[in-house]
Amino acid sequence: MLAGVLAGLSGLATSYATAGVLTIREAPVVAVAEQVIKLTPGAAAERAISILGHYDKPALVTGILVLLLACFAAAGLLARGGWWRPMLVWIALAGLGLASVVTQRNAGLVDALPVLVGLVTWITVHSALTDALFREQRRPELASRERRVFLMVAGAVSVASVGIAVAGRFVGAGRRHVEVSRRLLRIPGVTRRQAPAATSLGLRGTAPWQTPNEDFYRIDTTIALPTIEPEEWSLRIHGLVDRELTLTYSDLVARRMTESWITLNCVSNEVGGGLIGNARWSGIRIADLLADLGVSADADCVLQTSHDGWFCATPLETLTDDRDAMLAVAMNGRPLPIEHGFPVRTIVPGLYGYVSATKWVVDYEVTTFDQAVGYWTTKGWSAEGPVKIASRIDVPRSGDDVSAGAVSFGGVAWRQHTGIAAVEVQVDGNEWERAELGEVPSVDTWVQWAVTLDLTEGDHEVRVRAIGKDGETQTSVVASPDPDGSTGLHTIEVSAS
Numbered sequence: 001m002l003a004g005v006l007a008g009l010s011g012l013a014t015s016y017a018t019a020g021v022l023t024i025r026e027a028p029v030v031a032v033a034e035q036v037i038k039l040t041p042g043a044a045a046e047r048a049i050s051i052l053g054h055y056d057k058p059a060l061v062t063g064i065l066v067l068l069l070a071c072f073a074a075a076g077l078l079a080r081g082g083w084w085r086p087m088l089v090w091i092a093l094a095g096l097g098l099a100s101v102v103t104q105r106n107a108g109l110v111d112a113l114p115v116l117v118g119l120v121t122w123i124t125v126h127s128a129l130t131d132a133l134f135r136e137q138r139r140p141e142l143a144s145r146e147r148r149v150f151l152m153v154a155g156a157v158s159v160a161s162v163g164i165a166v167a168g169r170f171v172g173a174g175r176r177h178v179e180v181s182r183r184l185l186r187i188p189g190v191t192r193r194q195a196p197a198a199t200s201l202g203l204r205g206t207a208p209w210q211t212p213n214e215d216f217y218r219i220d221t222t223i224a225l226p227t228i229e230p231e232e233w234s235l236r237i238h239g240l241v242d243r244e245l246t247l248t249y250s251d252l253v254a255r256r257m258t259e260s261w262i263t264l265n266c267v268s269n270e271v272g273g274g275l276i277g278n279a280r281w282s283g284i285r286i287a288d289l290l291a292d293l294g295v296s297a298d299a300d301c302v303l304q305t306s307h308d309g310w311f312c313a314t315p316l317e318t319l320t321d322d323r324d325a326m327l328a329v330a331m332n333g334r335p336l337p338i339e340h341g342f343p344v345r346t347i348v349p350g351l352y353g354y355v356s357a358t359k360w361v362v363d364y365e366v367t368t369f370d371q372a373v374g375y376w377t378t379k380g381w382s383a384e385g386p387v388k389i390a391s392r393i394d395v396p397r398s399g400d401d402v403s404a405g406a407v408s409f410g411g412v413a414w415r416q417h418t419g420i421a422a423v424e425v426q427v428d429g430n431e432w433e434r435a436e437l438g439e440v441p442s443v444d445t446w447v448q449w450a451v452t453l454d455l456t457e458g459d460h461e462v463r464v465r466a467i468g469k470d471g472e473t474q475t476s477v478v479a480s481p482d483p484d485g486s487t488g489l490h491t492i493e494v495s496a497s
């Protein structure tokens with residue numbers, strides 16, 4: 001078993017190192033994990049995300065590694081039955097790896113190389129180790145010497161494979177390279193600006209109106225982040241247009257820069273949840289770009305594809321009307337962080353991220369909804385994703401003890417591209433009370449709210465609801481995020497004494 005596990009791990013190490021040296025974005029194990037993600041039905045994925053949160057992908061990779069260890073041990077045991085038996089395990093595992101690697105987007109022959117290197121390592125290391133063991137069985141008088149040989153070979157293999165993996169990591173430090181380019185990048189027209197003071201009501205515990213980049217929520221299906229140098233990036237716009245266009249990064253940033261405050265949120269956000277953030281985005285308006293290319297009257301959507309093979313279909317109307325739908329290059333005055341789509345992503349005010357906010361975007365195909373589907377819509381989510389009106393109580397937290405008397409409540413409310421007209425708070429099913437609102441620069445951001453209410457001693461249930469500028473009142477009907485966004489009123493319990 002030990003021989004099998006050691007051989008297995010050294011094969012993983014050499015394949016990982018080969019992927020690193022060739023700067024292939026994904027080592028084979030990661031490729032397998034991404035295949036699992038692709039083949040997972042939407043409901044199961046949604047449940048995994050809600051249980052595991054940000055740990056969903058580490059948990060998946062760990063699970064795969066545990067399964068692999070079991071296979072390695074099994075290969076070790078099979079060696080007793082004949083030299084060819086463990087080969088079945090090694091070849092089956094390599095086959096699985098190969099299948100995952102070559103079905104990736106843009107996969108070429110080199111992508112198969114790490115798997116082959118791993119397979120060769122498995123077979124040679126395993127037969128070297130088992131040779132030592134079986135010689136010992138045939139000649140008992142050699143037992144203690146051969147055992148020492150086995151342990152020495154085993155030790156050497158372990159040290160070497162860790163060394164190889166670490167070296168591979170260093171050689172393929174693509175990410176650090178891109179991080180350096182990103183830091184040195186100065187994009188003309190991108191300014192850094194504080195949030196207007198009136199946006200904040202200053203109640204401690206309420207989410208800051210402007211979300212710092214480090215605190216911004218993150219959703220993506222990729223495990224290895226795409227690392228794209230700006231000079232390698234381009235966007236191809238094609239399909240139902242009079243004139244196709246391939247834009248380079250310098251073409252893009254040479255155009256007129258637009259900067260706006262836009263709140264982005266995820267359709268998977270539960271009532272009261274934190275999958276929402278507000279930033280100042282700088283980018284190039286998509287409406288202007290498309291106007292230059294002449295869009296056919298038959299088109300009704302743009303199929304966006306990212307460098308990592310994620311895709312979504314966005315209603316054309318939301319990209320060409322008066323809102324600031326943009327190809328964003330900066331977030332809060334800094335080049336986009338790598339995990340938020342560096343060098344270029346799409347931002348569309350008023351739509352959930354899953355139908356619009358493509359990170360690492362590289363392709364726009366102007367087309368029709370009959371022809372195009374998105375990654376999440378293939379998994380049962382709705383094709384159109386306008387953001388629903390919602391509100392959240394940030395202070396006090398549910399379950400808090402407060403002093404009876406005047407208690408300050410506060411939080412945020414949003415209805416992007418329509419705007420919030422009012423927020424109301426209700427204690428124990430009594431009258432709805434109006435809250436004070438922060439002043440916001442546009443209808444595309446969330447709004448802070450605050451209100452001070454009198455609480456008598458005892459336990460209380462407090463709810464919040466928002467009213468949109470279009471007169472829509474947030475519904476109390478409870479719906480789960482699947483298929484087009486959660487509804488229901490955020491409700492907390494506090495106890496006053």
Ligand SMILES: Nc1nc2c(c(=O)[nH]1)N[C@H]1C(S)=C(S)[C@@H](COP(=O)(O)O)O[C@H]1N2
Pocket residue numbers: 216217218219220221222264265266267306307308310339340341352353354356357358359360
């Ligand atoms: N390439 C890529 N872009 C993507 C996704 C993804 O999985 N891959 N997820 C989308 C979803 S569901 C959301 S909510 C937003 C989240 O953007 P953020 O991670 O910058 O907050 O990105 C969108 N863009």
Ligand SMILES: [Mo]
Pocket residue numbers: 219265266267268352353354
């Ligand atoms: Mo999302």
